[in-house]
Amino acid sequence: MTLDEARNRFIQSWGTLATQWGINRTMAQIHALLMISPEPIDTDAIMETLQISRGNANMNLRDLLDWGLIYKQLKLGERREFFYAEKDVWKIARQVAKERRRREITPVIEVLEELKVIDTDSPEAREFQKVITDISKVVGFADNTLNAVIKAEENWLMSQFLKVFR
Template sequence: MELQEAKEKFIHTWGTLATQWGINRTMSQIHALLLLSPSALNADQIMAELQISRGNVNMNLRELMSWNLIFKQLIPGERKEYFVAEKDIWKVARQIAKERRRREIEPIINTMEEIKSELAPDTQEKKEMLKIIEDIGKVTQFANDTIESVLKAEESWLLSNFLKIFKEH
């Protein structure tokens, strides 16, 4: 397989997989392109490589930056903005988990808590609704706790390994 073919296959696959994570295809294809790129790319280069519009590129670059998956890189003497992706895949996975939790799980937890606190169980129908709300809240809180445990375990692992290295030197 030639490099260009492998690159195209990766970008296509990353785009398809990301839609299953709740990330739009174009955003993930731009992310994949920047992951593979050995140097920073500007919007024109991204447009040409992926054959997408400037507006689509700009909108998705902003979104990727808001997720902290890509960053602007200043290139001396250049007026255009250049972008690079975080290359550490573990950091990427943690950041995606954090963002999905913030955007999807936390609002559900907050809404379920609000409904539980404001809906009086004074009829059978309301009691049944509150039971469903309670169950949804438990499942969502379990998902949130699981993500939090994974993120904390990773932080603990990093800290313990950093301290081990520090002690060795």
């Protein structure tokens, strides 16, 4: 397998994985491409490599910037913007955990808290409350896990974590 083949293979796989996690394929592919690019690259290079339109490239680049997964680089005497990916994969994991927590987990926790305060007159209501409370625990666990990842500045903390389960 040549280097180029390997690169394409990786970009494709990463894109496929992403769609299963509710992230759009192109965004993941651009991210993959930038992760394996030694040098920052510009919009046209991305368009050409991935065979996508300018608008599409731009939109997804903007999203990746929002997520803090890639950065712009300005070259002296160049008008174009070049992009490069965060290369520290632990930082990527933290960034993603942080965003997903904010966008997804936090709102659900809020709804669950609201639902806990219904009147528990009937047995049915009590049953409902029990289910909600149980779910809260699992969501809380997920939330704690994400927080742990977010706050894990050091790798050793991660390895500590892994030890617990071995």
